[in-house]
Amino acid sequence: MNKPLRNPEIVWRVEKRRQAEVLKALETGEDVADTGTVILLLSGMMHQLNLIGGMIWEQCDGQKTLADIAGELAKEFSVEQAEVESDVAEFVADLAERGWLINE
Amino acid sequence: MSEVTEMFSAPLTFNWTLSYRCNFTCDHCYSRDEECPELITDDLKRIVDILVEQQVPFINFGGGEPLICKDLYEIAEYASKSGLNVSMNSNGWLLDEAAAQRLKDVGFKSVGISIDSFEPSLHDGFRNMPGSFERAVHGLDALHKVGLKSTMSSVISRINYQAFRELLDLARDHGVGQVYLHNFKCSGRGFKNREDLDLTPEEWQAFYLEALAVKHQTKDLKISFDDPVIASLPEYQEKTMVKGSSCGKLSLHLQPNGDITPCGFIPVVVGNILNDDFESIWFDSPVLKAMRSKEATGKCSGCAAFDDCQGGCTARAFATTGDFNQPDPHCWK
Numbered sequence: 323m324n325k326p327l328r329n330p331e332i333v334w335r336v337e338k339r340r341q342a343e344v345l346k347a348l349e350t351g352e353d354v355a356d357t358g359t360v361i362l363l364l365s366g367m368m369h370q371l372n373l374i375g376g377m378i379w380e381q382c383d384g385q386k387t388l389a390d391i392a393g394e395l396a397k398e399f400s401v402e403q404a405e406v407e408s409d410v411a412e413f414v415a416d417l418a419e420r421g422w423l424i425n426e
Numbered sequence: 427m428s429e430v431t432e433m434f435s436a437p438l439t440f441n442w443t444l445s446y447r448c449n450f451t452c453d454h455c456y457s458r459d460e461e462c463p464e465l466i467t468d469d470l471k472r473i474v475d476i477l478v479e480q481q482v483p484f485i486n487f488g489g490g491e492p493l494i495c496k497d498l499y500e501i502a503e504y505a506s507k508s509g510l511n512v513s514m515n516s517n518g519w520l521l522d523e524a525a526a527q528r529l530k531d532v533g534f535k536s537v538g539i540s541i542d543s544f545e546p547s548l549h550d551g552f553r554n555m556p557g558s559f560e561r562a563v564h565g566l567d568a569l570h571k572v573g574l575k576s577t578m579s580s581v582i583s584r585i586n587y588q589a590f591r592e593l594l595d596l597a598r599d600h601g602v603g604q605v606y607l608h609n610f611k612c613s614g615r616g617f618k619n620r621e622d623l624d625l626t627p628e629e630w631q632a633f634y635l636e637a638l639a640v641k642h643q644t645k646d647l648k649i650s651f652d653d654p655v656i657a658s659l660p661e662y663q664e665k666t667m668v669k670g671s672s673c674g675k676l677s678l679h680l681q682p683n684g685d686i687t688p689c690g691f692i693p694v695v696v697g698n699i700l701n702d703d704f705e706s707i708w709f710d711s712p713v714l715k716a717m718r719s720k721e722a723t724g725k726c727s728g729c730a731a732f733d734d735c736q737g738g739c740t741a742r743a744f745a746t747t748g749d750f751n752q753p754d755p756h757c758w759k
């Protein structure tokens with residue numbers, strides 16, 4: 323999967339208030355891995371993505387490559403791109419397997 | 427903040443009544459006797475803008491009969507171009523192939539047709555409109571022909587509760603993918619006619635047990651119930667996004683003048699979408715807060731199902747007692 327694209331059947335939104343709260347919690351060093359900030363609605367079911375997952379999801383527009391997405395994420399968290407590349411690839415592969423992302 | 431607003435910064439769906447006007451006078455209708463001033467087209471578009479800004483993903487037009495509203499197509503097109511997922515419910519009378527095509531062209535994602543019995547004479551009698559069964563079925567066929575997704579809505583009442591399987595077959599025969607077996611609400615004309623139309627609690631229980639068994643065996647059709655009181659049955663295993671009634675939690679209702687109510691069946695105005703700050707309504711309305719954190723009252727106190735059932739349908743409790751916290755009159759416990 324090189325340029326992942328969100329499955330257009332999925333309705334989603336960023337829960338802005340929660341995202342802001344999670345970002346604040348992150349600053350104080352809290353563990354926010356289990357808090358959803360993006361909701362996905364798919365055939366009457368709701369799924370949630372946490373902050374990092376949600377950020378990756380938002381980038382999956384069918385234009386950006388995995389490297390682009392890793393680059394954006396690295397910039398956001400001020401780390402080296404190489405540090406996040408495998409996480410991005412793993413997350414995208416997982417969502418692709420569920421059919422939530424498709425390859426453009 | 428309640429659990430709901432911690433989770434959702436806005437509802438997922440707005441049920442939108444553009445007008446209460448209708449070409450039918452159905453015996454059960456909660457809205458047929460309502461009257462309300464209507465907004466001009468520009469104001470309706472402003473509402474769409476607010477919904478987009480608030481990231482509400484779905485709108486569903488009801489009424490009244492949406493197909494007699496002159497603004498329907500223009501507003502639906504404006505909304506779908508703005509990224510909203512648009513659907514509606516109709517009695518099907520005016521839904522010929524040209525109308526179906528137009529609905530598709532303006533971006534409707536799906537259209538629901540109300541059919542309340544598989545027997546034409548029963549449907550026509552219930553809806554006080556000779557020929558309405560045939561036209562509703564033609565409506566489904568028109569949607570199928572133009573390739574617009576259709577659903578079917580049937581309000582369960584004395585005229586159909588023992589023949590819901592036939593309603594499912596009718597849906598299958600006309601290309602419907604999803605059937606809503608709606609629970610009866612004692613509001614409006616439904617309140618006046620409830621003695622003739624509503625089932626007893628024991629009949630509701632028996633109906634749901636049967637309907638759940640059919641649902642579990644059915645693969646080719648999606649069968650949906652929207653009745654929170656069903657959660658008290660051990661046979662009900664579905665995971666829902668919220669417990670209890672979804673109104674005021676996942677959805678809100680818009681009246682023709684822009685007033686917001688928790689749902690179409692609860693005539694309590696919590697604010698106006700054009701005149702009030704939406705976030706203050708969503709996060710701070712005392713009425714919405716009360717609906718989201720109900721207190722077990724009467725037989726609900728101590729009921730093991732309260733956690734899942736939340737006292738059942740808040741609209742029914744309110745319509746019959748004036749109190750959100752009373753047990754749903756349909757409850758069989």
Ligand SMILES: C[S@@+](CC[C@H](N)C(=O)[O-])C[C@H]1O[C@@H](n2cnc3c(N)ncnc32)[C@H](O)[C@@H]1O
Nearest residue numbers: 454455456489490515516517540579610611616
């Ligand atoms: C009010 S109608 C508006 C759309 C359109 N006129 C129609 O009949 O489909 C929306 C849906 O609400 C249902 N409805 C009306 N009164 C009801 C009641 N008292 N309890 C439950 N559903 C009701 C109708 O049967 C219909 O399926």
Ligand code: SF4
Nearest residue numbers: 448450452455490517
């Ligand atoms: S149920 Fe629909 S068609 Fe019947 S009176 Fe009510 S709004 Fe009109």
Ligand code: SF4
Nearest residue numbers: 658726729735737757
């Ligand atoms: S007693 Fe109340 S909580 Fe228990 S099943 Fe009935 S309505 Fe639901």
